[in-house]
Amino acid sequence: MKNLAKHKKNIQTREISVQAIYQLLFDNTISTKKIIKQFQEENSPKRVNFQMFSSYVQEIKNKESYLNAIFEKLEINDIDLIDKAIIFLGIIELEQEKFPKEVTFDECIRLARKFSNPESYKFINACLDKFSKLN
Numbered sequence: 001m002k003n004l005a006k007h008k009k010n011i012q013t014r015e016i017s018v019q020a021i022y023q024l025l026f027d028n029t030i031s032t033k034k035i036i037k038q039f040q041e042e043n044s045p046k047r048v049n050f051q052m053f054s055s056y057v058q059e060i061k062n063k064e065s066y067l068n069a070i071f072e073k074l075e076i077n078d079i080d081l082i083d084k085a086i087i088f089l090g091i092i093e094l095e096q097e098k099f100p101k102e103v104t105f106d107e108c109i110r111l112a113r114k115f116s117n118p119e120s121y122k123f124i125n126a127c128l129d130k131f132s133k134l135n
Helices: 002-026 032-042 050-062 064-073 081-096 101-115 120-134
Strands: none
Touching (some): 002 032, 002 050, 002 081, 002 101, 032 050, 050 081, 064 081, 064 120, 081 120
């Protein structure tokens, strides 16, 4: 039972991470500190791993040029901002290797189904698969 709670916390952390990443991509002038503070005020530490959340947000902000270069290499153009946020999160998770690749793929597909259009999960899965084959 305790293990299940950890998974729920990771799921919730990923969900607010995607929302924060979307916000960063939408308004490039906003600081990571401001976003992190905002989400900490809006969410409970019992439900969200703020260390994991903060690391995602900061790493994506720091690596935004690198991540955009990966998009060029994978020939990803004209993409919805929410899909871009989900793929960015997936790439960061794949690089950090904190979770098995299959977990990252499944979670990104779940996030796409929750936050994006009904068919985008296929595109996101294909993009992450291409990225994982590059490394």
